[in-house]
Amino acid sequence: METITNSKDNTYIWLAEKGTYDLKQQLGQMVDIVSVKPDTLVLPYGILSFKKVPVVLKSKVNYASGYDALYGVKIRPDSVKIIGAEQEISKIDFVETIPFDLNEVKTNINEIVSLELLNASERLKLSEENIKITAEVEKFTEGTFEIPITILNIPNNVELNYFPKHIKVVYYLSLKDYKNIKVNDFRVECNYNDISKTEKSFFVPKLIVSSDKVKSARMKQNKVEYIFIK
Known part of the structure; x- marks a missing residue:
């Protein structure tokens, strides 16, 4: 198929007027292409890369009176890899968990919490979708x-x-x-x-x-x- 590469914007532009012949070759001679809509496709691309960033726990843990955790709340893993176009992942310095609140805590914490990429492209992927949160709670x-x-x-x-x-x-x-x-x-x-x-x-x-x-x-x-x- 005919494409135009725009290196400045990292995009491929497919034009129907130049690519119809290739479409017909793939669909076979029995198919008659009358028109193609949309007649232009803009396809973004980038060099696939990854970046390791820390996980930020977005939580409020309130212990019951007389209870606490000596070493606080631990998260595992404490960092993850963001996978995607180099230009996009270079703008991200950390990944947050979804809001996670616990109140009147008296027992050990052992929870699975999801990660989220706020205001990021859907094309980006994480090496881990969830993290584990633990804490040893004592009097x-x-x-x-x-x-x-x-x-x-x-x-x-x-x-x-x-x-x-x-x-x-x-x-x-x-x-x-x-x-x-x-x-x-x-x-x-x-x-x-x-x-x-x-x-x-x-x-x-x-x-x-x-x-x-x-x-x-x-x-x-x-x-x-x-x-x-x-």
Whole structure:
């Protein structure tokens, strides 16, 4: 069949006036072609390619009071391949799931959720149409410790006093791990270098948590005042 190639727009244009003979050859001599409508076909084309992009979970998961997931919601696979014309897939940086909401969650999450390509050509394909969403849901609780403050990098010729000497830390973790958490899993540090060349009259303490069993932790105080001793 006769075609016109438009390389700028990546299209083939088929014209009936030039392609009717080829049609008749394929249909056979017993068929008489009177007319062809439409008389022009515009066929887009492109170099078939693929691109790996991350999956974005479009969800709202609300846990019941006293429940949570230590490691949050996991998705598998966390990325997929988009297959299609190179020009089209180059504009896509991620793929979203369909909206997925759960409320008052108390048990483990194990769901299959579909993916969608918003505002994309129907010619594009995904290597996976669905992903798996999982989460280990447990009972959670809070605990508190009084953590001693450590002052770092004090020069030998400098003496100072600071207050308070301890800061209360509130931490949040799975109930089953509560008895395994110790004071030594937390450190509160202040750095002399942070105030040595300033006129600040206080340190800003930094909380360091060494246990991966703690989902979150916070200090009840964010200033440590000090005075120099002459």
